[in-house]
Amino acid sequence: MPKLTQEQLTFFNNNGYLIVENVLNENDIENIRSEYEAILDREVPKLIATGQLSQDYSSFGFEERYTKILQELDDMYAIYQHLDISLPLLHSMDADASLNAGPAVFKHLLSNPKILDIAESIIGPELYSNPVQHTRIKPPQNALANKALDSNIARTGWHQDEAVLTDDALDINMLTVWVAITDATEENGCMVCVPGSHKDAVSMHCPGNSFSSAEIFIPDELIPQEKITPMPVKKGGLVLLHQLTEHGSLENNSQQIRWSFDLRYNVIGQNSGREIFPGFVARSQKHPEEVLTDAQVWAEEWFSTRDQLAAQGEVAFNERWKKFNRHSLCA
Numbered sequence: 072m073p074k075l076t077q078e079q080l081t082f083f084n085n086n087g088y089l090i091v092e093n094v095l096n097e098n099d100i101e102n103i104r105s106e107y108e109a110i111l112d113r114e115v116p117k118l119i120a121t122g123q124l125s126q127d128y129s130s131f132g133f134e135e136r137y138t139k140i141l142q143e144l145d146d147m148y149a150i151y152q153h154l155d156i157s158l159p160l161l162h163s164m165d166a167d168a169s170l171n172a173g174p175a176v177f178k179h180l181l182s183n184p185k186i187l188d189i190a191e192s193i194i195g196p197e198l199y200s201n202p203v204q205h206t207r208i209k210p211p212q213n214a215l216a217n218k219a220l221d222s223n224i225a226r227t228g229w230h231q232d233e234a235v236l237t238d239d240a241l242d243i244n245m246l247t248v249w250v251a252i253t254d255a256t257e258e259n260g261c262m263v264c265v266p267g268s269h270k271d272a273v274s275m276h277c278p279g280n281s282f283s284s285a286e287i288f289i290p291d292e293l294i295p296q297e298k299i300t301p302m303p304v305k306k307g308g309l310v311l312l313h314q315l316t317e318h319g320s321l322e323n324n325s326q327q328i329r330w331s332f333d334l335r336y337n338v339i340g341q342n343s344g345r346e347i348f349p350g351f352v353a354r355s356q357k358h359p360e361e362v363l364t365d366a367q368v369w370a371e372e373w374f375s376t377r378d379q380l381a382a383q384g385e386v387a388f389n390e391r392w393k394k395f396n397r398h399s400l401c402a
């Protein structure tokens with residue numbers, strides 16, 4: 072993949088976002104999809120055995136199967152947590168907490184040379200895969216009536232990515248790379264942003280709810296509604312975001328799922344802003360020998376992190392926005 076053109080870089084610098092079409096190919100997407108189908112095949116029988124699901128829905132394709140499983144589960148995280156590419160950000164880590172640290176997401180997403188070439192165009196050749204990363208698989212909103220929703224499964228509230236980092240990492244140089252696995256349209260809940268907002272300081276964010284401290288948000292009243300710009304992108308394309316760009320996503324009002332991953336890269340050696348979780352050297356001109364190429368090692372780091380955090384008891388991270396707990400705009 073050629074690096075970004077000067078015109079693309081200028082657009083990114085002026086607007087704080089950039090849409091890049093046609094980055095992942097069919098082979099990348101098929102490998103990722105197969106990994107996810109296999110996770111459902113592995114986890115669904117356990118949910119049936121524990122009485123959480125009545126049937127395996129295996130006659131349906133991935134999209135419909137996932138939606139039907141979520142509809143039936145009382146706790147949607149009983150399946151979603153196996154699909155996310157991060158452990159949950161909870162104040163107490165379960166000893167059996169899960170994530171997908173599989174070889175397809177390692178090879179076809181986080182270490183994909185086409186993605187790294189683009190990230191290198193913006194933050195240079197010393198690329199650390201930052202562990203602030205998620206899988207978002209969002210079923211049609213009308214399929215999830217009466218469910219407790221969050222940004223991994225439904226609309227994402229307004230925020231800046233810098234706001235989710237711990238406050239010892241605010242000067243890092245981090246790029247968000249959002250990868251579309253299905254087309255993202257205004258109807259199915261593509262991302263939206265406020266172009267140029269990266270030139271302002273970090274905004275006030277309301278603290279997360281009790282479930283996940285990552286669910287901080289900028290109150291809608293503080294977003295200039297007339298500037299909101301949708302960022303639709305086709306399957307296989309990327310949206311790049313500056314760490315200070317105000318953004319969120321629309322609701323999925325279509326009848327299909329909207330599936331994406333958000334990855335982040337920062338310059339090697341900088342504090343990741345989520346040091347409790349493991350990242351890795353994805354590309355380095357200075358020290359190519361430090362690049363992690365073994366997906367198994369990456370997976371083991373996640374699981375040993377989980378074991379340590381579970382043994383530790385209380386997990387502390389990003390308490391920055393608690394001070395606005397009682398703010399009138401956060402009600």
Ligand SMILES: O=C(O)CCC(=O)C(=O)O
Pocket residue numbers: 207222226227232247249262318319320331333
């Ligand atoms: O995919 C989404 O809905 C939101 C993603 C997002 O906000 C992010 O990557 O920071």
